[in-house]
Amino acid sequence: MGVGKALTQKGSERMRQFPQGFLWGCATASYQIEGSPLSDGAGPSIWHRFSHTPGNVLGGDTGDVACDHYRRWRDDVVLMRELGIRAYRFSIAWPRVLPEGRGAVNENGLAFYGRLVDALLEADIIPFVTLYHWDLPGSLQDLGGWANRDVAGWFADYADVLFGRLGDRVHHWITLNEPWCVAHLGYILGQHAPGMRDLWAGLRAVHNLLLAHGRAVLAFRQRNMPEGRIGITLNFRPPHPGSQSEQDRAAARRAHAYHNRLFLDPIFTGRYPDPIVQWFKDSWPETLQSDQDVIRAPIDFLGVNYYTRNVVVHAPGTGLLHTRVIRQPGPHTAMGWEIYPEGLFELLLWIHQAYGSPVLYITENGAAFEDRPDPSGTVRDTDRLDYLRQHFVQAHRAIQEGVRLQGYFVWSLMDNFEWAHGYSKRFGIVYVDFGSQKRTIKQSGHWYCGVIARNGLEN
Numbered sequence: 352m353g354v355g356k357a358l359t360q361k362g363s364e365r366m367r368q369f370p371q372g373f374l375w376g377c378a379t380a381s382y383q384i385e386g387s388p389l390s391d392g393a394g395p396s397i398w399h400r401f402s403h404t405p406g407n408v409l410g411g412d413t414g415d416v417a418c419d420h421y422r423r424w425r426d427d428v429v430l431m432r433e434l435g436i437r438a439y440r441f442s443i444a445w446p447r448v449l450p451e452g453r454g455a456v457n458e459n460g461l462a463f464y465g466r467l468v469d470a471l472l473e474a475d476i477i478p479f480v481t482l483y484h485w486d487l488p489g490s491l492q493d494l495g496g497w498a499n500r501d502v503a504g505w506f507a508d509y510a511d512v513l514f515g516r517l518g519d520r521v522h523h524w525i526t527l528n529e530p531w532c533v534a535h536l537g538y539i540l541g542q543h544a545p546g547m548r549d550l551w552a553g554l555r556a557v558h559n560l561l562l563a564h565g566r567a568v569l570a571f572r573q574r575n576m577p578e579g580r581i582g583i584t585l586n587f588r589p590p591h592p593g594s595q596s597e598q599d600r601a602a603a604r605r606a607h608a609y610h611n612r613l614f615l616d617p618i619f620t621g622r623y624p625d626p627i628v629q630w631f632k633d634s635w636p637e638t639l640q641s642d643q644d645v646i647r648a649p650i651d652f653l654g655v656n657y658y659t660r661n662v663v664v665h666a667p668g669t670g671l672l673h674t675r676v677i678r679q680p681g682p683h684t685a686m687g688w689e690i691y692p693e694g695l696f697e698l699l700l701w702i703h704q705a706y707g708s709p710v711l712y713i714t715e716n717g718a719a720f721e722d723r724p725d726p727s728g729t730v731r732d733t734d735r736l737d738y739l740r741q742h743f744v745q746a747h748r749a750i751q752e753g754v755r756l757q758g759y760f761v762w763s764l765m766d767n768f769e770w771a772h773g774y775s776k777r778f779g780i781v782y783v784d785f786g787s788q789k790r791t792i793k794q795s796g797h798w799y800c801g802v803i804a805r806n807g808l809e810n
Protein backbone atom coordinates (compact mmCIF):
# COMPACT_ATOMS: atom_id res chain seq x y z
CA MET A 352 0.00 0.00 0.00
CA GLY A 353 1.46 3.36 -0.97
CA VAL A 354 1.76 5.98 1.70
CA GLY A 355 -0.62 8.20 -0.25
CA LYS A 356 -3.51 5.78 0.06
CA ALA A 357 -3.13 5.39 3.83
CA LEU A 358 -2.97 9.09 4.62
CA THR A 359 -6.30 10.28 3.26
CA GLN A 360 -6.90 14.01 3.51
CA LYS A 361 -10.30 14.55 5.10
CA GLY A 362 -10.97 18.23 5.58
CA SER A 363 -8.05 19.61 7.52
CA GLU A 364 -7.56 16.32 9.35
CA ARG A 365 -4.91 13.91 8.20
CA MET A 366 -6.23 10.38 8.67
CA ARG A 367 -3.95 7.43 9.27
CA GLN A 368 -6.09 4.69 7.72
CA PHE A 369 -5.49 1.06 8.76
CA PRO A 370 -5.98 -1.82 6.29
CA GLN A 371 -9.48 -3.09 5.61
CA GLY A 372 -10.35 -5.84 8.12
CA PHE A 373 -7.69 -4.80 10.65
CA LEU A 374 -8.61 -6.53 13.93
CA TRP A 375 -8.82 -3.96 16.71
CA GLY A 376 -9.32 -5.67 20.06
CA CYS A 377 -8.64 -5.93 23.75
CA ALA A 378 -6.84 -8.58 25.79
CA THR A 379 -7.27 -10.14 29.23
CA ALA A 380 -6.16 -13.32 31.04
CA SER A 381 -8.08 -15.88 33.10
CA TYR A 382 -6.43 -15.52 36.52
CA GLN A 383 -6.42 -11.72 36.23
CA ILE A 384 -10.16 -11.21 35.64
CA GLU A 385 -12.23 -14.32 36.40
CA GLY A 386 -12.28 -14.80 40.19
CA SER A 387 -14.01 -17.99 41.44
CA PRO A 388 -10.74 -19.94 41.12
CA LEU A 389 -12.10 -23.17 42.61
CA SER A 390 -15.74 -23.02 41.47
CA ASP A 391 -17.58 -25.81 39.67
CA GLY A 392 -14.80 -28.35 40.03
CA ALA A 393 -11.81 -26.21 39.04
CA GLY A 394 -8.46 -27.21 40.56
CA PRO A 395 -6.04 -24.75 42.22
CA SER A 396 -3.47 -23.11 39.93
CA ILE A 397 0.08 -22.12 40.86
CA TRP A 398 -1.11 -18.48 40.96
CA HIS A 399 -3.86 -19.44 43.43
CA ARG A 400 -1.18 -20.96 45.65
CA PHE A 401 1.34 -18.16 45.04
CA SER A 402 -1.08 -15.29 45.77
CA HIS A 403 -2.30 -17.08 48.91
CA THR A 404 1.27 -17.37 50.17
CA PRO A 405 1.98 -14.29 52.33
CA GLY A 406 4.56 -11.84 50.99
CA ASN A 407 4.22 -12.72 47.30
CA VAL A 408 1.61 -10.18 46.18
CA LEU A 409 1.40 -6.52 47.20
CA GLY A 410 -1.17 -6.00 49.94
CA GLY A 411 -1.88 -9.72 50.10
CA ASP A 412 -4.16 -9.37 47.05
CA THR A 413 -5.34 -12.59 45.37
CA GLY A 414 -7.37 -13.54 42.29
CA ASP A 415 -10.18 -14.93 44.46
CA VAL A 416 -12.60 -12.26 43.15
CA ALA A 417 -10.64 -10.13 40.65
CA CYS A 418 -13.22 -8.66 38.19
CA ASP A 419 -15.71 -11.45 39.02
CA HIS A 420 -15.78 -12.16 35.28
CA TYR A 421 -16.57 -15.84 35.85
CA ARG A 422 -20.04 -14.64 36.95
CA ARG A 423 -20.32 -11.31 35.06
CA TRP A 424 -19.15 -12.53 31.65
CA ARG A 425 -22.45 -11.75 29.90
CA ASP A 426 -22.33 -8.07 30.95
CA ASP A 427 -18.66 -7.91 30.00
CA VAL A 428 -19.46 -9.09 26.47
CA VAL A 429 -22.08 -6.32 26.28
CA LEU A 430 -19.33 -3.90 27.37
CA MET A 431 -17.06 -5.19 24.58
CA ARG A 432 -19.85 -4.65 22.08
CA GLU A 433 -20.30 -1.06 23.37
CA LEU A 434 -16.58 -0.52 22.77
CA GLY A 435 -17.04 -1.87 19.25
CA ILE A 436 -14.03 -4.18 19.45
CA ARG A 437 -13.74 -6.63 16.57
CA ALA A 438 -11.74 -9.28 18.44
CA TYR A 439 -11.19 -10.30 22.05
CA ARG A 440 -8.09 -12.09 23.31
CA PHE A 441 -8.65 -14.07 26.49
CA SER A 442 -7.05 -17.11 28.11
CA ILE A 443 -8.50 -20.40 29.25
CA ALA A 444 -7.62 -21.57 32.77
CA TRP A 445 -6.06 -25.03 32.35
CA PRO A 446 -7.17 -26.06 35.89
CA ARG A 447 -10.84 -25.30 35.11
CA VAL A 448 -10.74 -27.71 32.15
CA LEU A 449 -8.40 -30.34 33.65
CA PRO A 450 -8.44 -29.86 37.45
CA GLU A 451 -5.48 -32.22 37.87
CA GLY A 452 -3.81 -30.89 34.72
CA ARG A 453 -4.21 -34.30 33.12
CA GLY A 454 -6.93 -36.93 32.83
CA ALA A 455 -10.58 -36.23 33.51
CA VAL A 456 -12.15 -33.18 31.84
CA ASN A 457 -14.25 -30.92 34.08
CA GLU A 458 -17.30 -30.36 31.88
CA ASN A 459 -18.43 -27.36 33.97
CA GLY A 460 -15.15 -25.58 33.26
CA LEU A 461 -15.31 -26.30 29.56
CA ALA A 462 -18.97 -25.19 29.45
CA PHE A 463 -18.04 -21.77 30.88
CA TYR A 464 -15.69 -21.12 27.97
CA GLY A 465 -18.16 -22.54 25.46
CA ARG A 466 -20.84 -20.09 26.64
CA LEU A 467 -18.34 -17.21 26.51
CA VAL A 468 -17.29 -18.09 22.94
CA ASP A 469 -20.93 -18.36 21.83
CA ALA A 470 -21.73 -14.94 23.34
CA LEU A 471 -18.71 -13.38 21.59
CA LEU A 472 -19.73 -14.83 18.22
CA GLU A 473 -23.29 -13.62 18.82
CA ALA A 474 -21.84 -10.12 19.41
CA ASP A 475 -19.79 -10.42 16.18
CA ILE A 476 -16.53 -10.43 18.15
CA ILE A 477 -13.76 -12.80 17.00
CA PRO A 478 -12.34 -14.90 19.89
CA PHE A 479 -8.53 -15.24 20.11
CA VAL A 480 -7.84 -17.92 22.71
CA THR A 481 -4.61 -18.09 24.70
CA LEU A 482 -4.20 -21.66 25.92
CA TYR A 483 -1.78 -20.73 28.73
CA HIS A 484 -1.46 -17.40 30.49
CA TRP A 485 0.50 -18.52 33.59
CA ASP A 486 -2.10 -20.42 35.67
CA LEU A 487 -0.57 -23.92 35.60
CA PRO A 488 -2.53 -26.60 37.52
CA GLY A 489 -0.90 -26.94 40.95
CA SER A 490 -0.85 -30.72 40.63
CA LEU A 491 1.51 -30.44 37.63
CA GLN A 492 3.82 -28.13 39.56
CA ASP A 493 3.98 -30.89 42.17
CA LEU A 494 5.55 -33.00 39.38
CA GLY A 495 8.08 -30.24 38.53
CA GLY A 496 5.88 -28.10 36.32
CA TRP A 497 7.65 -26.52 33.33
CA ALA A 498 11.00 -27.90 34.57
CA ASN A 499 9.74 -31.45 33.88
CA ARG A 500 10.12 -32.46 30.23
CA ASP A 501 6.84 -34.45 30.47
CA VAL A 502 4.99 -31.10 30.57
CA ALA A 503 5.19 -30.95 26.77
CA GLY A 504 2.87 -33.96 26.52
CA TRP A 505 0.59 -32.72 29.30
CA PHE A 506 0.21 -29.35 27.53
CA ALA A 507 -0.37 -30.89 24.10
CA ASP A 508 -3.09 -33.17 25.54
CA TYR A 509 -4.77 -30.17 27.24
CA ALA A 510 -4.57 -28.15 24.03
CA ASP A 511 -6.04 -31.03 22.04
CA VAL A 512 -9.07 -31.21 24.34
CA LEU A 513 -9.78 -27.56 23.51
CA PHE A 514 -9.10 -27.93 19.79
CA GLY A 515 -11.65 -30.77 19.79
CA ARG A 516 -14.31 -29.04 21.86
CA LEU A 517 -13.99 -25.38 20.72
CA GLY A 518 -12.21 -25.67 17.37
CA ASP A 519 -15.49 -25.46 15.45
CA ARG A 520 -16.02 -21.91 16.74
CA VAL A 521 -12.52 -20.69 17.73
CA HIS A 522 -10.21 -20.20 14.77
CA HIS A 523 -7.36 -18.22 16.34
CA TRP A 524 -5.21 -19.98 18.95
CA ILE A 525 -2.18 -18.76 20.92
CA THR A 526 -0.27 -21.58 22.60
CA LEU A 527 1.64 -19.70 25.32
CA ASN A 528 1.63 -16.17 26.65
CA GLU A 529 5.19 -14.90 27.20
CA PRO A 530 7.13 -18.10 27.96
CA TRP A 531 10.08 -15.81 28.81
CA CYS A 532 8.12 -14.49 31.82
CA VAL A 533 7.07 -18.00 32.83
CA ALA A 534 10.71 -19.15 32.99
CA HIS A 535 12.51 -15.96 34.03
CA LEU A 536 10.04 -14.51 36.55
CA GLY A 537 8.61 -17.83 37.76
CA TYR A 538 11.66 -20.12 37.93
CA ILE A 539 14.76 -17.86 38.00
CA LEU A 540 13.82 -14.65 39.82
CA GLY A 541 10.92 -16.09 41.82
CA GLN A 542 8.82 -12.92 41.43
CA HIS A 543 5.96 -14.86 39.81
CA ALA A 544 4.42 -18.29 40.45
CA PRO A 545 5.74 -20.87 41.24
CA GLY A 546 8.24 -18.55 43.01
CA MET A 547 11.35 -20.62 42.30
CA ARG A 548 14.88 -19.21 42.21
CA ASP A 549 16.78 -21.90 40.34
CA LEU A 550 18.71 -21.16 37.14
CA TRP A 551 18.94 -24.83 36.17
CA ALA A 552 15.16 -25.29 36.54
CA GLY A 553 14.55 -22.01 34.72
CA LEU A 554 16.65 -22.93 31.68
CA ARG A 555 14.98 -26.34 31.48
CA ALA A 556 11.63 -24.55 31.67
CA VAL A 557 12.71 -22.46 28.65
CA HIS A 558 13.30 -25.59 26.62
CA ASN A 559 10.21 -27.44 27.84
CA LEU A 560 7.99 -24.43 27.14
CA LEU A 561 9.24 -24.46 23.55
CA LEU A 562 8.69 -28.22 23.31
CA ALA A 563 5.18 -27.84 24.69
CA HIS A 564 4.44 -25.08 22.17
CA GLY A 565 5.67 -27.24 19.30
CA ARG A 566 3.76 -30.33 20.46
CA ALA A 567 0.55 -28.28 20.66
CA VAL A 568 1.10 -26.90 17.13
CA LEU A 569 1.59 -30.46 15.82
CA ALA A 570 -1.59 -31.60 17.64
CA PHE A 571 -3.43 -28.66 16.04
CA ARG A 572 -2.25 -29.64 12.56
CA GLN A 573 -3.35 -33.23 13.21
CA ARG A 574 -6.88 -31.94 13.76
CA ASN A 575 -6.83 -30.61 10.20
CA MET A 576 -8.96 -27.49 10.79
CA PRO A 577 -8.42 -25.47 7.58
CA GLU A 578 -9.97 -22.30 9.00
CA GLY A 579 -7.79 -22.47 12.10
CA ARG A 580 -4.71 -20.34 12.75
CA ILE A 581 -2.21 -20.94 15.56
CA GLY A 582 0.67 -18.89 16.93
CA ILE A 583 2.48 -17.90 20.10
CA THR A 584 2.73 -14.60 22.01
CA LEU A 585 6.20 -13.40 22.98
CA ASN A 586 7.16 -10.32 25.01
CA PHE A 587 9.88 -8.04 23.70
CA ARG A 588 11.99 -5.25 25.16
CA PRO A 589 14.26 -3.71 22.50
CA PRO A 590 17.54 -2.90 24.31
CA HIS A 591 19.59 0.20 23.48
CA PRO A 592 23.22 0.50 24.72
CA GLY A 593 23.69 3.22 27.32
CA SER A 594 26.80 4.36 25.43
CA GLN A 595 28.65 3.44 22.25
CA SER A 596 31.42 1.74 24.25
CA GLU A 597 32.06 -1.84 23.14
CA GLN A 598 31.23 -3.06 26.66
CA ASP A 599 27.79 -1.41 26.62
CA ARG A 600 27.11 -2.55 23.06
CA ALA A 601 28.00 -6.11 24.10
CA ALA A 602 25.68 -5.74 27.11
CA ALA A 603 22.85 -4.67 24.81
CA ARG A 604 23.53 -7.68 22.56
CA ARG A 605 23.33 -10.02 25.57
CA ALA A 606 20.07 -8.42 26.71
CA HIS A 607 18.69 -8.57 23.17
CA ALA A 608 19.55 -12.27 22.83
CA TYR A 609 18.04 -13.13 26.20
CA HIS A 610 14.95 -10.89 26.17
CA ASN A 611 14.01 -10.95 22.49
CA ARG A 612 15.64 -13.89 20.67
CA LEU A 613 15.57 -16.69 23.27
CA PHE A 614 12.23 -18.03 21.99
CA LEU A 615 12.04 -16.35 18.58
CA ASP A 616 15.20 -17.98 17.21
CA PRO A 617 14.36 -21.61 18.10
CA ILE A 618 10.82 -21.22 16.72
CA PHE A 619 11.89 -19.55 13.47
CA THR A 620 15.40 -20.98 12.94
CA GLY A 621 15.59 -24.12 15.11
CA ARG A 622 18.61 -22.76 17.04
CA TYR A 623 19.06 -20.92 20.33
CA PRO A 624 20.97 -17.62 20.11
CA ASP A 625 24.69 -18.47 20.35
CA PRO A 626 25.46 -15.64 22.84
CA ILE A 627 22.98 -17.21 25.26
CA VAL A 628 24.19 -20.80 24.93
CA GLN A 629 27.75 -19.50 25.49
CA TRP A 630 26.72 -17.33 28.40
CA PHE A 631 24.94 -20.13 30.27
CA LYS A 632 27.22 -22.92 29.00
CA ASP A 633 27.58 -25.28 31.94
CA SER A 634 23.96 -24.84 33.09
CA TRP A 635 22.36 -25.17 29.65
CA PRO A 636 19.88 -28.10 29.49
CA GLU A 637 20.55 -31.32 27.64
CA THR A 638 18.39 -31.31 24.50
CA LEU A 639 17.64 -33.85 21.78
CA GLN A 640 18.44 -33.12 18.12
CA SER A 641 14.84 -34.09 17.32
CA ASP A 642 13.55 -31.42 19.71
CA GLN A 643 14.30 -28.63 17.25
CA ASP A 644 11.99 -30.12 14.60
CA VAL A 645 9.13 -30.07 17.12
CA ILE A 646 9.94 -26.55 18.32
CA ARG A 647 10.12 -25.08 14.83
CA ALA A 648 6.78 -26.51 13.67
CA PRO A 649 5.56 -23.69 11.39
CA ILE A 650 3.11 -21.23 12.96
CA ASP A 651 0.55 -19.03 11.23
CA PHE A 652 1.25 -15.80 13.14
CA LEU A 653 3.39 -14.30 15.89
CA GLY A 654 1.82 -12.39 18.79
CA VAL A 655 3.95 -9.42 19.86
CA ASN A 656 3.68 -7.91 23.35
CA TYR A 657 5.36 -4.50 23.53
CA TYR A 658 5.33 -1.97 26.38
CA THR A 659 8.72 -0.27 26.49
CA ARG A 660 12.43 -0.48 25.71
CA ASN A 661 15.45 -0.95 27.97
CA VAL A 662 18.62 1.16 27.94
CA VAL A 663 21.35 -1.13 29.27
CA VAL A 664 24.98 -0.79 30.27
CA HIS A 665 27.64 -3.34 31.16
CA ALA A 666 27.57 -4.04 34.88
CA PRO A 667 30.14 -6.67 35.96
CA GLY A 668 28.70 -9.24 38.33
CA THR A 669 25.22 -7.70 38.26
CA GLY A 670 22.25 -9.96 37.70
CA LEU A 671 21.96 -12.79 35.24
CA LEU A 672 23.59 -11.02 32.29
CA HIS A 673 25.97 -8.54 34.01
CA THR A 674 23.83 -5.66 32.75
CA ARG A 675 22.00 -2.80 34.40
CA VAL A 676 19.01 -0.85 33.09
CA ILE A 677 19.51 2.94 33.14
CA ARG A 678 16.38 4.95 33.82
CA GLN A 679 15.83 7.51 31.09
CA PRO A 680 14.60 11.08 31.39
CA GLY A 681 11.12 11.74 30.02
CA PRO A 682 7.70 10.25 30.72
CA HIS A 683 7.17 6.88 32.38
CA THR A 684 4.05 4.90 33.22
CA ALA A 685 2.92 3.94 36.74
CA MET A 686 4.92 0.71 36.29
CA GLY A 687 8.10 2.80 35.95
CA TRP A 688 8.33 1.85 32.26
CA GLU A 689 9.68 4.51 29.89
CA ILE A 690 7.14 5.65 27.29
CA TYR A 691 9.02 4.96 24.04
CA PRO A 692 6.58 4.53 21.14
CA GLU A 693 9.32 4.40 18.48
CA GLY A 694 10.41 1.14 20.08
CA LEU A 695 7.28 -0.49 18.70
CA PHE A 696 8.15 0.53 15.13
CA GLU A 697 11.78 -0.61 15.58
CA LEU A 698 10.63 -3.94 16.99
CA LEU A 699 8.05 -4.69 14.28
CA LEU A 700 10.49 -3.80 11.51
CA TRP A 701 13.26 -5.94 13.04
CA ILE A 702 10.99 -9.00 13.26
CA HIS A 703 9.68 -8.35 9.74
CA GLN A 704 13.16 -8.08 8.25
CA ALA A 705 15.02 -10.69 10.33
CA TYR A 706 12.43 -13.49 10.54
CA GLY A 707 10.89 -13.70 7.08
CA SER A 708 7.97 -11.26 7.22
CA PRO A 709 5.60 -13.29 9.43
CA VAL A 710 1.97 -12.34 9.99
CA LEU A 711 1.93 -10.33 13.22
CA TYR A 712 -0.64 -9.30 15.79
CA ILE A 713 0.17 -6.90 18.59
CA THR A 714 -1.36 -9.11 21.28
CA GLU A 715 -0.57 -6.65 24.09
CA ASN A 716 0.24 -2.97 24.34
CA GLY A 717 -1.01 -0.57 27.01
CA ALA A 718 -0.10 1.42 30.09
CA ALA A 719 -0.82 1.70 33.79
CA PHE A 720 -1.52 5.15 35.18
CA GLU A 721 -3.04 6.41 38.43
CA ASP A 722 -6.67 6.65 37.28
CA ARG A 723 -9.08 8.56 39.47
CA PRO A 724 -12.77 8.96 38.66
CA ASP A 725 -13.88 12.61 39.03
CA PRO A 726 -16.92 13.44 41.21
CA SER A 727 -19.22 12.63 38.30
CA GLY A 728 -17.53 9.23 37.93
CA THR A 729 -15.80 10.15 34.67
CA VAL A 730 -12.24 8.80 34.27
CA ARG A 731 -10.22 11.25 32.19
CA ASP A 732 -7.19 9.05 31.47
CA THR A 733 -5.65 11.34 28.85
CA ASP A 734 -2.19 9.92 29.60
CA ARG A 735 -3.33 6.44 28.58
CA LEU A 736 -5.12 7.83 25.52
CA ASP A 737 -1.92 9.62 24.47
CA TYR A 738 0.16 6.49 25.09
CA LEU A 739 -2.12 4.41 22.88
CA ARG A 740 -2.39 7.06 20.15
CA GLN A 741 1.42 7.39 19.94
CA HIS A 742 1.81 3.61 19.67
CA PHE A 743 -0.95 3.30 17.07
CA VAL A 744 0.96 5.86 14.98
CA GLN A 745 4.08 3.66 15.15
CA ALA A 746 2.07 0.57 14.23
CA HIS A 747 0.72 2.45 11.22
CA ARG A 748 4.28 3.44 10.22
CA ALA A 749 5.25 -0.23 10.33
CA ILE A 750 2.35 -1.23 8.09
CA GLN A 751 3.44 1.47 5.63
CA GLU A 752 6.84 -0.24 5.54
CA GLY A 753 5.20 -3.55 4.59
CA VAL A 754 4.99 -5.21 8.00
CA ARG A 755 2.15 -7.77 7.89
CA LEU A 756 0.45 -6.48 11.01
CA GLN A 757 -3.14 -7.70 11.05
CA GLY A 758 -4.46 -6.68 14.46
CA TYR A 759 -3.87 -4.83 17.70
CA PHE A 760 -5.08 -5.93 21.17
CA VAL A 761 -4.95 -3.24 23.84
CA TRP A 762 -3.91 -4.43 27.29
CA SER A 763 -6.33 -4.39 28.90
CA LEU A 764 -10.08 -4.44 28.42
CA MET A 765 -10.52 -3.58 32.10
CA ASP A 766 -8.49 -2.98 35.27
CA ASN A 767 -7.55 -6.34 36.74
CA PHE A 768 -5.19 -8.35 38.99
CA GLU A 769 -1.70 -7.17 37.97
CA TRP A 770 0.23 -10.20 39.27
CA ALA A 771 2.68 -9.32 42.08
CA HIS A 772 1.35 -5.73 42.06
CA GLY A 773 -2.14 -6.96 42.93
CA TYR A 774 -4.86 -4.38 42.15
CA SER A 775 -2.54 -1.40 42.60
CA LYS A 776 -1.83 -1.01 38.89
CA ARG A 777 -4.64 -0.21 36.48
CA PHE A 778 -4.17 -1.00 32.73
CA GLY A 779 -7.80 -1.02 31.65
CA ILE A 780 -9.57 1.19 29.15
CA VAL A 781 -12.52 0.38 31.41
CA TYR A 782 -12.33 1.34 35.09
CA VAL A 783 -13.31 -1.32 37.63
CA ASP A 784 -14.47 -0.35 41.11
CA PHE A 785 -13.38 -3.59 42.82
CA GLY A 786 -15.70 -2.90 45.78
CA SER A 787 -18.89 -2.66 43.74
CA GLN A 788 -17.55 -4.35 40.57
CA LYS A 789 -19.01 -1.41 38.62
CA ARG A 790 -17.42 -0.98 35.20
CA THR A 791 -16.95 2.56 33.75
CA ILE A 792 -15.58 3.11 30.26
CA LYS A 793 -12.64 5.54 30.60
CA GLN A 794 -11.99 8.41 28.20
CA SER A 795 -9.40 6.20 26.48
CA GLY A 796 -12.09 3.56 25.93
CA HIS A 797 -14.48 6.04 24.33
CA TRP A 798 -11.64 7.32 22.14
CA TYR A 799 -10.65 3.75 21.16
CA CYS A 800 -14.26 3.09 20.11
CA GLY A 801 -13.90 5.98 17.64
CA VAL A 802 -10.59 4.70 16.30
CA ILE A 803 -12.19 1.31 15.64
CA ALA A 804 -15.25 2.84 13.98
CA ARG A 805 -13.04 4.94 11.64
CA ASN A 806 -10.43 2.17 11.38
CA GLY A 807 -7.87 4.90 11.69
CA LEU A 808 -6.42 7.86 13.52
CA GLU A 809 -7.23 11.50 13.07
CA ASN A 810 -4.32 13.78 13.68
Ligand SMILES: OC[C@@H]1[C@@H](O)[C@H](O)[C@@H](O)c2[nH]c(CCc3ccccc3)c[n+]21
Nearest residue numbers: 380528529532586656658715762769778
Ligand atom coordinates in the same frame (compact mmCIF):
# COMPACT_ATOMS: atom_id res chain seq x y z
O1 LIG B 1 2.07 -5.93 33.10
C1 LIG B 1 1.00 -5.77 32.21
C2 LIG B 1 0.77 -7.06 31.42
C3 LIG B 1 0.25 -8.22 32.28
O2 LIG B 1 -0.91 -7.83 32.99
C4 LIG B 1 -0.04 -9.41 31.34
O3 LIG B 1 -0.67 -10.50 32.00
C5 LIG B 1 1.27 -9.93 30.74
O4 LIG B 1 1.03 -10.69 29.57
C6 LIG B 1 2.21 -8.79 30.46
N1 LIG B 1 3.44 -8.88 29.91
C7 LIG B 1 4.03 -7.67 29.97
C8 LIG B 1 5.41 -7.38 29.52
C9 LIG B 1 6.40 -8.35 30.22
C10 LIG B 1 6.32 -8.19 31.70
C11 LIG B 1 5.46 -9.02 32.40
C12 LIG B 1 5.38 -8.92 33.78
C13 LIG B 1 6.16 -7.99 34.46
C14 LIG B 1 7.01 -7.16 33.73
C15 LIG B 1 7.07 -7.26 32.35
C16 LIG B 1 3.13 -6.80 30.53
N2 LIG B 1 2.03 -7.50 30.80
